[in-house]
Amino acid sequence: GAGVSQTxxxxxxxxxxxxxxxxxxxxxxxxxYWYRQSLGQGPEFLIxxxxxxxxxxxxxxxDRFFAVRPEGSVSTLKIQRTERGDSAVYLCASSSxxxxxxxxxxxxxSRLTVL
Amino acid sequence: GNSVTQMxxxxxxxxxxxxxINCTYTATGYPSLFWYVQYPGxxxxxxxxxxKADDKGSNKGFEATYRKETxxxxxxxxxxxxxxxxxxxxxxxxxxxxxxxGTGTRLKVLA
Numbered sequence: 001g002a003g004v005s006q007t008x009x010x011x012x013x014x015x016x017x018x019x020x021x022x023x024x025x026x027x028x029x030x031x032x033y034w035y036r037q038s039l040g041q042g043p044e045f046l047i048x049x050x051x052x053x054x055x056x057x058x059x060x061x062x063d064r065f066f067a068v069r070p071e072g073s074v075s076t077l078k079i080q081r082t083e084r085g086d087s088a089v090y091l092c093a094s095s096s097x098x099x100x101x102x103x104x105x106x107x108x109x110s111r112l113t114v115l
Numbered sequence: 116g117n118s119v120t121q122m123x124x125x126x127x128x129x130x131x132x133x134x135x136i137n138c139t140y141t142a143t144g145y146p147s148l149f150w151y152v153q154y155p156g157x158x159x160x161x162x163x164x165x166x167k168a169d170d171k172g173s174n175k176g177f178e179a180t181y182r183k184e185t186x187x188x189x190x191x192x193x194x195x196x197x198x199x200x201x202x203x204x205x206x207x208x209x210x211x212x213x214x215x216x217g218t219g220t221r222l223k224v225l226a
Contacts, residue, residue, distance in 0.1 A: 040219075042119075042204055042206075043204070103164070105160075
């Protein structure tokens with residue numbers, strides 16, 4: 001497709017389980033971001049990839065969160081030992097702007113609910 | 116640190132009313148400023164942007180002017196439509212890749 005694709009759109013899991021969220025960015029976009037949006041809040045930065053490498057993972061809340069982008073395209077956000085506080089919408093965005101000062105293209109998000 | 120403050124919603128207006136959504140920011144350096152919009156069931160999408168002081172961004176009848184003296188980037192539209200009902204996010208970036216978003220303002224336009 002032409003836009004950023006995220007799967008699953010909804011994920012319900014139990015506390016303590018492992019979860020993977022996938023992002024397929026726009027073809028050719030080298031920059032990829034993960035954000036987390038809690039209810040009533042704006043998106044909060046988690047991690048930024050430029051190509052295959054995580055250029056900045058300072059927004060990941062703790063070591064239960066990890067993200068990869070092995071071939072510089074699709075990215076997976078991995079959450080271990082999920083907690084109820086992890087419930088949120090996880091947004092992926094990509095950009096072709098080499099200076100990263102321009103437009104971000106967002107997916108529709110993956111809504112995670114931890115019971 | 117850098118931050119964005121938006122007026123709280125929801126904002127409820129009748130069709131053809133004038134809209135203002137306030138946004139102020141705190142930033143080191145010279146940020147670029149953005150308004151993103153999230154329509155129901157869709158991802159965030161760029162509405163307009165301004166990259167330097169006194170620039171005016173505009174799109175779809177919406178406007179916002181980058182005011183350095185008041186550190187503001189208020190969103191305005193002269194005549195809203197039902198189809199403008201959405202959540203609006205003000206955001207900034209200061210020469211790096213890390214966008215900072217406001218908490219969002221929900222707009223509901225009644226026919």
